[in-house]
Amino acid sequence: MDTDTVVWTTDKVRSTFIDFFEQEPRSHTFQRSSACAPLNDPTLLFTNAGMNQFKPVFLGQVDPNSPLANVQRAVNSQKCIRAGGKHNDLEDVGRDTYHHTFFEMLGSWSFGDYFKKEAIDYAWQLLTEVYRLDPDRLYATYFQGDDALGLAPDFEARDLWLRYLPAARVIGCDVRDNFWEMGEVGPCGPCSEIHYDRIGNRDAAAFVNADDPQVIEIWNIVFIQYNREPDKLQTLPAKHIDTGMGLERLVSILQNKDSNYDIDVFQPLFAKLATHTDRGPYTGRVGTDDVDLKDTAYRAIADHARTLAFAIADGAVPNNEGRGYVLRRILRRATRYGQQILHCAPGFFATLIPVVVETFGETYPELRAAESTILEIVQEEEQAFGDMLDRGIKFFTELEGELKENKVLEISGEKAFFMYDTLGFPVDLTELMAQEAGLSVDMAGFANAMETQKTRSRQAQKTARAGNAPVLELVAEQTAWLVDQNVLPTDDGFKYKWDVQLPATVMALYGKDGFLTGDSTADQGDFVGIVLDKSSFYAEAGGQEADVGTLEFLDEAGTITGRFTVTDVQVYAGFLLHKGAVEEGSIAVDQAVNCKVDYERRRMIAPNHSMTHVLNAALRNVLGEKCDQRGSLCNNEKLRFDFAHKRAMTMLEIKAVEEFCQKSVADAQPVKSKVMSLADAQAIDGVRAVFGEVYPDPVRVIAIGDSSSVEFCGGTHLENTAEAEAFVLVEETAVAKGIRRVTAVTKDAAKRALAGGVKFQALVDKIEQLPATTSGLYKQAGSARKDLDAAFVSAVLKAELRTRLEAIQKKANDAAKKALQQRVDLVLNDVKKDVAVALEEKMQTLVLNVDIAADSKASQRVMNTVKEIAPEMAFLGVSEAESGSGGKIMAFAVVPDRLMEEFDLRADEWIRATLESCGGRGGGKPGSAQGQAQDCADVSGVMDAANAFASSKVQSKTL
Incomplete structure (x- = not known):
């Protein structure tokens, strides 16, 4: 060559x-030349x-x-x-x-x-x-x-x-x-x-x-x-x-x-990696020649550094699901090779990221743009893996000891798969450690366990996709057949009209066995897909769920002869497939129908879709331009928006986003749509497009207000944001590392959330006005907080009210502690008197009902007081959580060494015998112990049990 x-x-x-x-x-x-097109460069498709x-x-x-x-x-x-x-x-x-x-x-x-x-x-x-x-x-x-x-x-x-x-x-x-x-x-x-x-x-x-x-x-x-x-x-x-x-x-x-x-692109990575290891530079050994796996580690780490850098730059993040789980495995595999084989210090892997960026940054500029994000994610994942590695090694060590004790020299496939799947432990590391320990791994069993999991996962996916209905999808064979039959793509321009009954004609019927031809009909109970010449139904796209409704079958006179329930609409190569079941009558090709969209449902979807655009603008306004959209869902119940962001939003940020959207509704901003050439649309200043989407030409552009939101979108929308009536952001949470999700509602759902918030605010106001010494205040605030957590209200208001309830609980707790302190001071005076009387009567054991609200710290003060004034006396105290409640009780005891030695009276046994009648439990040491019973209706019976046990050891009296 x-x-x-x-x-x-x-x-x-x-x-x-x-x-x-x-x-x-x-x-x-x-x-x-780049797998991840910047949003402002639609030529990269x-x-x-x-x-x-x-x-x-x-x-x-x-x-x-x-x-x-x-x-x-x-x-x-x-x-x-x-x-x-x-x-x-x-x-x-x-x-x-x-x-x-x-x-x-x-x-x-x-x-x-x-x-x-x-x-x-x-x-x-x-x-x-x-x-x-x-x-x-x-x-x-x-x-x-x-x-x-x-x-x-x-x-x-x-x-x-x-x-x-x-x-x-x-x-x-x-x-x-x-x-x-x-x-x-x-x-x-x-x-x-x-x-x-x-x-x-x-x-x-x-x-x-x-x-x-x-x-x-x-x-x-x-x-x-x-x-x-x-x-x-x-x-x-x-x-x-x-x-x-x-x-x-x-x-x-x-x-x-x-x-x-x-080749050239790997050499900078090897050079950087060599600075972290005491094993020497890369020498290219393979297989049995690489007996210490040094060069295997070099190759794996260099490859995996490229994978992580490119994947994270493209928006993927390591996590526990799907592609994120694969990335996490790759990072952990690289980290393990570095720490276990090359003796690299923790944190070495992240230092390779700048090398990848430098090597490929000119060809793939998205790497440079995302370098800080990549570094942050890799550093966090690498640190977390260090803890996991320790757990895996501990599990392996215990397993090794167990196997060798039973004279077994093979790790089962199930155990290896458990380490791999549950602990995140690479199977090649398990093999390596097994080899070093003189063991082997049942890799065939591991493969079987892996395949079993994959089969289970595939079956679950199929079941989820299919539901209770046949899976109907038009692919090349079907769309080509439609073209051969001179069926034109469905005219769906009517989807933007409202409250119309659109006459249409059935052009094709598609069932689980293919297209119905000739005189074949779909009859009552049949689940089929219907292709029409035109349709007013919106097919699922852009995160918006499809319209539902009915198709009414018409005879030549226009009389309704049957009905078809449309449960889903999907588009394939321009052909809308209306999926559903024939409810009554029969339908055939060339049948006349009336399209009847469930417009009431669409009226719940449209505000959610329009306000999703506003929400997108609000997030960029509050968080900055880097919070790119990562997914969305708009249906008749809610709107959901996923976006790139490194951390959870603060309450101030969430409040600012919610207020931005609420102001849009209050300002009654017009929602305008215009269809224009893709080139002209792309030239609009500030226009937004969803990452990874391929847009039609011409494309529809939705603009809300003067400049708050301009986006490519083919969905159904309001004419004015005031039609949304209300907006409430109900949740902000994590989807994956670096990806956040906000959920919001509009119209009646938002009004319910606002009303619920007013109700809870009034409740908290009322509780807040109660004196701190109010009996049961802590529980009352706690119960309200529990109800609030489950309530359908604004996330901002929920956080504010939760903070107020926590403050109320703290206030009540502090007041209770102060009251208890005062009560204990009084109780100790009574205890001292009772102990003094017992000493005069030369009693060796004493059982008292002590009013300290079953507080463990107070019980310790009581026992210390008894030991101080009567060091040779055995003492057991019983206290109810609330005096006379017949509920939770606490028992605590102290026994001096002399009575333990002379009469074998032990505090832990005394407590258990005392609480046994109430199903309580206790424990401790022979000299000091305590216990509880959660439901005790007979405190006097507990006292009798305490005295009975003491009497079985020594003579006792009760005060």
């Missing part, structure tokens, strides 16, 4: 790939790894007005994280030289444009003529067919490769290697992989797809022809190309390195 004339840096390789596919005549492409962002295109579900609807070809260099699901490389990262959790994927696509021949030609031209790879080192694979799938070998791809390569280097492979699927369902198809032999001058065919680091796959060309459904493969109406080439692998070849980790 002659690359002497070109210095192939990672940046150069990336830009060359994009430039190649943007050449004429390969026009109409979109460049995408694609936000997910691999083909996910184009899945709607493959499935024929793209809105006809979306920019994606006209895309024929695309090219990008995309940030990818592969650490979960079907394509999970996490456990391999570090162990070899070519797996990563984070990597860049050079991708090229065709959407119904070119197919196999052109894709293979482009690949060959780019690799051999542009990058100038040695053709004699290239191998290609093709799909050799699969009887179970009913698919023949892909001889077309094979023959296309034979134009460039000898037959010995065009290799048929099975479905595991050469049939590409993203998941259990979705677009898929046979693929053709390109492999490169790093050594050369040999026949390396046997090493293709053999996991040999010297013969590596560099590019995969997927021929998207099918859609995987739960029980079959369905041929797509159009054929697509989806390719992906690992940037790091390609760079390693062009830089003549044997390892991905030897």
Whole structure:
């Protein structure tokens, strides 16, 4: 390979790939070099790894007005994280030289444009003529067919490769290697992989797809022809190309390195990491040569630092759910490698983040913008993991001792999975520690436990998605069928009108077994999806729930012949699918219907949606421009808004946000909508767009007031904020690290919250006016606080009232303590008198009913007083929580050493015998003990029990 004339840096390789596919005549492409588009740069459209962002295109579900609807070809260099699901490389990262959790994927696509021949030609031209790879080192694979799938070998791809390569280097492979699927369902198809032999001058065919680091796959060309459904493969109406080439692998070849980790972008990370370890620099050892796992640790840590930095910059955060849980595992794996293998001090991992930012910041500016956030999150997570690591090591140590005591030398898969799943302990660490302890791990059992959990999770997801109704969704096969039947996308412009009964015509009926054709009808009780020529229903989008309502069936005379209840509306490629059940009558294609939206419900949704826009503006006004939207929900009950923010909002901030929104309602701000070209809309000063959304062209813009809120939005809205009538923010809470959620209500719900607040405020005012010495004041305030916590009122008011109730409780508590102090002083005088009488009568034990409200500190003062004036007397006191209440009582006793030795009278036994009749419990030492009974109706009986036990030991009298 002659690359002497070109210095192939990672940046150069990336830009060359994009430039190649943007050449004429390969026009109409979109460049995408960053996975996370800034909100103010709508030209950067694609936000997910691999083909996910184009899945709607493959499935024929793209809105006809979306920019994606006209895309024929695309090219990008995309940030990818592969650490979960079907394509999970996490456990391999570090162990070899070519797996990563984070990597860049050079991708090229065709959407119904070119197919196999052109894709293979482009690949060959780019690799051999542009990058100038040695053709004699290239191998290609093709799909050799699969009887179970009913698919023949892909001889077309094979023959296309034979134009460039000898037959010995065009290799048929099975479905595991050469049939590409993203998941259990979705677009898929046979693929053709390109492999490169790093050594050369040999026949390396046997090493293709053999996991040999010297013969590596560099590019995969997927021929998207099918859609995987739960029980079959369905041929797509159009054929697509989806390719992906690992940037790091390609760079390693062009830089003549044997390892991905030897390329330019990893060296700064290794250099920084070397400053934290006493194990020496990275030397590139792998497998059995890396006996101390030092170089494995270097690779894993460097990879994981990139993953965490890019993921957090894109808005993901480590937590206990979904992708956040994966990120937390990755961070902990890196931290464990550093502390356990490289002997790095806690906190080392965070110092790698600035290195990642410096290396990639020019290409991915979002890293620089989020550097402080990334550092803060990583530092906190790293510190928390230190505590978890200690717990895991403690658990392992105890488990090791237990196993060896029982002469067992294998850790069960269940125990290993418990450490992994519950304690967050990486299984490779469990294996390593087991090896050091002379134990093994049942990895097959671990894998079974893992698969059991995944199966349970998948089934739960399916059940949640399906509910009690069949899952109805239009994908490419169905949308193409509709087009073939000359069915046009649904005209949904009527969704912005109110209180209309829109006449429409049924264009298609879709059930669990497909479209109903001919004279077939959907009858009473059938759950189906209905496509209409036009509709006044709003389909779920932008966080707003779909409209519900009914479709009335009409005969030729306009008489109602039946009804269909619409429970959900979804849009696929412009076709609105009205889902629900036939309540009465029958319905067929070409049936006339009346669309009857439940406008009363929509009138509850619209103010919530409009005020969500106001809330977004309020948050930015109070917290700053960095609190970007991370999700929303608008339905007829509430509005919910998720946003980026590092900490919980203060009560002053929440109050300011609520008042901003309430002022918008009071000011009766007009809500204006305008449809305009996407380019013109993007040019509006201050316009907001939701991260990750692809907007149609033309796009609808909603403006509230003069400048408080301008956003892209296709939802249903008010005409004026005054129609919201009221606004109350009822909750502020955390969703994940760095993501907060506020929930609010409008109209009647807000009025109820306000009324509830007035009621509670009056209650607190009343309680506040009571004297601190009022009997039961502490409990009364506590009960009100408990009711308040469960109440539906403003979060601001709730916090204010909670603070006031806490102050009341403190006031009552302080007053009670003062009163008790005074009471105890009086009680002690009586106790001294009673003890003096007992001493005169030479009593050795004394039992008293002491009025100290069952206070433990006061009981200690009583016992100290008795010991001071009668050190040789055994004493037991009984006290009710409230005199005469017949409720909680406390007993306390002190016994001198002489009586313990002479009569075997022990304070702890005396207390237990005293409280036994009331079901109470107690304990302590032979010389001093106390106990309680929660429900005692017979205090005199307790006193009798105390005397009886004492009498069984020594003679006693009761005063």
